[in-house]
Amino acid sequence: MPIKVLVAKPGLDGHDRGAKIVARALRDAGMEVVYTGLHQTPEMIVNAAVQEDVDVIGVSILSGAHMTVFPRIMHLLEQRGVDDIVVIGGGVIQEADAPRLRELGVRALFDADATTQDLVEGIERVVREFGRAARRAEAAAAP
Amino acid sequence: MATDVAPRVIAPNIHRDLARAISAIENGYGSAEAAGATLPPNDAPAAYVIGVTGPPGAGKSTLVDRLIEGFRDGGESVAVIAVDPSSPFTQGAVLGDRVRMQRHAGDAGVFIRSMASRESGGGLAPTTHHAIGLASRAGFDVIIVETVGVGQVELEIVGVADVVMVVTVPALGDSVQTIKAGLTEIADLFVVNMADRPGANRTAVELKLMVRESARDVRVVQTIASDGTGVADVMDALRDARQNHSSNATRAVRFDVLRSVRDRAVRAAVSALDGAAAREVFARLRAHELTRADARAALLAIATEEAFDAH
Numbered sequence: 001m002p003i004k005v006l007v008a009k010p011g012l013d014g015h016d017r018g019a020k021i022v023a024r025a026l027r028d029a030g031m032e033v034v035y036t037g038l039h040q041t042p043e044m045i046v047n048a049a050v051q052e053d054v055d056v057i058g059v060s061i062l063s064g065a066h067m068t069v070f071p072r073i074m075h076l077l078e079q080r081g082v083d084d085i086v087v088i089g090g091g092v093i094q095e096a097d098a099p100r101l102r103e104l105g106v107r108a109l110f111d112a113d114a115t116t117q118d119l120v121e122g123i124e125r126v127v128r129e130f131g132r133a134a135r136r137a138e139a140a141a142a143p
Numbered sequence: 144m145a146t147d148v149a150p151r152v153i154a155p156n157i158h159r160d161l162a163r164a165i166s167a168i169e170n171g172y173g174s175a176e177a178a179g180a181t182l183p184p185n186d187a188p189a190a191y192v193i194g195v196t197g198p199p200g201a202g203k204s205t206l207v208d209r210l211i212e213g214f215r216d217g218g219e220s221v222a223v224i225a226v227d228p229s230s231p232f233t234q235g236a237v238l239g240d241r242v243r244m245q246r247h248a249g250d251a252g253v254f255i256r257s258m259a260s261r262e263s264g265g266g267l268a269p270t271t272h273h274a275i276g277l278a279s280r281a282g283f284d285v286i287i288v289e290t291v292g293v294g295q296v297e298l299e300i301v302g303v304a305d306v307v308m309v310v311t312v313p314a315l316g317d318s319v320q321t322i323k324a325g326l327t328e329i330a331d332l333f334v335v336n337m338a339d340r341p342g343a344n345r346t347a348v349e350l351k352l353m354v355r356e357s358a359r360d361v362r363v364v365q366t367i368a369s370d371g372t373g374v375a376d377v378m379d380a381l382r383d384a385r386q387n388h389s390s391n392a393t394r395a396v397r398f399d400v401l402r403s404v405r406d407r408a409v410r411a412a413v414s415a416l417d418g419a420a421a422r423e424v425f426a427r428l429r430a431h432e433l434t435r436a437d438a439r440a441a442l443l444a445i446a447t448e449e450a451f452d453a454h
Contacts, residue, residue, distance in 0.1 A: 001170040002234055002259070027235035032259045037242035044248040048241060051254055053162035080159060 003127050004032045006054045008045040013063040014038060022060065022090070025116035026123070042072035049077075049085055055131050056123055061091045066101070074104050084132040088123070090114065157182070158254055161222075161281040165256060168273045175273045182281050190222070190279040190286045191385050194304030196266060196326070199292025201310045202336040204243035205368040206377070207287050211247050213378040219284035220252040224274050226267050228291045229259040236260070240289060254283065265299030266290035272303045272399075295325040302398040306384040308332045308377070311350075314342035327353065330361055332380045338365035338373065408450040415449030416442065 007023050009016050016038050023033045034052050036044070049057050061069060066089065073087060089101065090110035098109055107126045110119055127133060164178040193210070195203050207223060214221050225240035238257035247253040256278075258268040267290060268274075278286050290300050300307055309330035333354070335347045347363050354361040362380045366373030415421060421442055428438040 002236075023237050027230065027237050028233055030230075030233045030235045032229075032236045032238060034238045034257050035242065036248075037245060040245075040248075044245065047158070047248050048255075050159050051162050051256055052238075053166040081156065082159060 002030055002032045003056065003123065003131075004034070004052065004054045005056045005058055005123065006034045006036065006045070006049050006052060008036060008040055008048070008057055008059050009038050010040045010042060010045060010059060010061060010069045011063045011065050012039065013061075015062060016060075018062075018091070019060040022058070022116065022119060026120065029120040031120075031123070042069055042076055045073060046076040046080060046082075050080055050082055054085060055127050056086045056088060058123070059087065059089045059091075061089060061093065064092065066091075066093050067097055070101055070106055071104055074106075086126045086130045088126060090119070157281050158251070161254060161277060162256065164277050164281075165258075165270075165274045168270045168277070169258065169268070175276065178273070179277055179280050182277065185280055185282050187282065190275075190283050192275055192279075192286045192288060192303060192305045193381060194288050194290070194300035194307040195310060196290040196293050196297075196300050196307065196329075197310035197334075198294070198312070198315065201292070201312045202366075202368045203289050203292070203310050204240045206310055206334065206336060206366065206374070207240075207289050208244045208246065209368055209371055209374040210287060210377070210381070211244065211253055213374060214285045215247070215250065215252060220254075220282065221247075221285045221287060222254040222256070222278035222281070222283035223287045223289065224256050224258060224271060224278065225289040226258045226260050226271060226291050229261050234261070254278065254281075260291050263299070264297065266293045266297030267299045267303065271299075275303055293326065298325065298329055298398075299402070301329045302402055306331045306381060308334055308381070310334045310336050311346065312337045313340045313346045315346070330354075331359070331384055332377070333361065333363045334373075334377060335363065335365045336368050339367050411450040412446035415446045418445070418449070420445050 005026055007019050009019050019035070023035050026033045034048065034054060036048050045057065057073065059069065059073065070089065077085060086107050087105065088108040089106055092112065093109055101109065107130050108122045110122060160182055164181050167173050167178045168175055195207055197203055204225065211221050211223065223244065227236055227238045227240060229236040236259035238259060240257055241255055244255055247255070256274065258271060258274065260268050263269045271288065275286055275288060288300065288304060290297065307329050309326055311333065313335060333350045335343055335350065337343070343365055347365050350363045354363065364373055364376045364380060366377060368374070424433065424438055424441045427433045428435070
C-alpha cells in the first residue's frame with residue numbers, strides 16, 4: 001500500500017514553494033501526500049496527522065523555530081498516545097541542533113542540498129526502519 | 144437540523160481510533176466489522192450523510208468548510224471524508240482538501256479524513272462507504288463526503304449519501320450542458336458558487352428551468368463560499384432534505400445494490416475467463432480453429448453463465 005505522508009508547514013514564514021515541490025515529488029514516487037497549507041501550529045499538525053493516520057510527518061521549516069516546533073510536536077504525539085508515526089524534518093536546520101533533534105526522536109533531517117530523490121529514499125528508509133510496517137513485522141515475529 | 148435529537152457523544156481518543164479503523168479498511172488489514180469493533184459501541188441513529196460533488200475548482204472544499212461551521216454552530220459534530228484523485232500512473236496522490244478547512248483543525252467535534260481515490264473511477268475511493276459507516280459508528284452527527292472533482296459520469300456518491308449537493312460555477316457551458324445525462328440527474332441541491340462572477344444568474348436560471356421538469360424538489364442556491372454569502376440558504380436546504388431523506392434512501396440502496404451486483408458479476412466473469420473452459424477457447428483461437436466472433440460468443444456464454452447462473 002502507498003506510504004502516506006503529511007507535509008507540514010509550521011510557523012509564520014510564507015514560503016511553501018519548496019513544500020509543494022516536495023509534495024509533487026512524493027506523489028510521483030507513488031506516495032499519498034496530505035498537504036495542509038501554510039501557518040500550521042504544532043497542534044494543527046498533530047491533529048491532522050492523527051486524523052489522517054499518516055505513516056510520516058514531514059515538517060518543512062525555514063524560520064529557525066525548529067527547536068520550538070519539533071519538541072512540541074513530539075510531546076503532542078506522545079500525549080495523544082500515538083507512537084507509530086515517524087517524524088522527519090527539512091529546510092534550514094543548523095547542524096549543531098541535529099543531535100538534539102535526533103535525541104527527541106526526529107528520524108531524519110534534510111538540508112537545502114537534498115534532492116527530491118534523497119527525500120523519497122529517506123522516507124522509504126525511515127518507514128522501513130521505524131514505521132508501523134516494521135512494528136507490525138516485529139509483532140508478528142514475536143512469540 | 145434535527146434539534147429534537149441530542150448531539151451524540153464523541154468519546155476521548157475517538158479521532159485516533161476512528162483514523163486507525165479507516166486505515167485498516169483502506170489498506171485491507173481486516174474486515175469492516177473488525178475495524179468497527181475497535182470503536183466503542185454506539186447505538187445512536189445513523190448519521191446524516193451529505194454528498195458534495197462537482198467539477199474541480201468549483202469551491203467544494205471551501206463550501207464544506209462553511210457547512211462544518213454551520214453544523215458546529217448548531218451543536219452537532221461533523222466528520223468530513225474528502226476524496227482526491229490517485230495517479231493512474233504512479234498510484235501517488237496529493238490530498239489537498241484540508242487546506243480549506245484549517246479553521247476547524249483544533250475542534251474535537253470535527254474529524255477530517257482525506258482519501259485517495261486509488262483504483263476507483265466513480266468519484267469516491269473503493270472503501271469510502273466503509274469509512275462513512277465507521278464515522279457514523281464513532282458518533283458523528285453529520286458526515287460530509289466530498290468527491291474528487293468530477294466530470295459528468297462519476298456518480299458513486301449517490302450510493303452513499305442521503306442528500307447530494309452538486310456545486311458548479313458560472314459559465315461552464317451553455318444550457319445544453321444542463322440537460323445532459325449524469326451529474327445533473329443526481330443533484331438534490333444545486334449550488335452555483337462564485338456567484339459574484341459574471342454569468343451566475345444565467346447559470347442559476349438555466350438550472351432552475353431544468354429542475355422544474357424534474358419530479359423531485361431540487362433547489363438552486365447561489366453562494367460565494369469564500370465570504371459565506373448564501374451559505375445560510377444551503378444550510379436551510381440541507382435541513383429540509385434531512386426531514387425526508389428516506390426518499391433518497393430508496394435511490395441510494397438501489398444504486399448500491401446495482402453496484403454490488405455489477406462488481407460481483409465482473410469478478411465472476413473475470414475468474415471464468417481464467418478458467419479451464421475459457422483457456423481451451425483461447426487456445427483454439429490461437430490455433431485458428433475458431434474465428435474471433437465464434438471465440439467471443441463462446442467466451443461470453445462461459446462468462447455469463449459463471450456470473451449469473453452459478454449464483
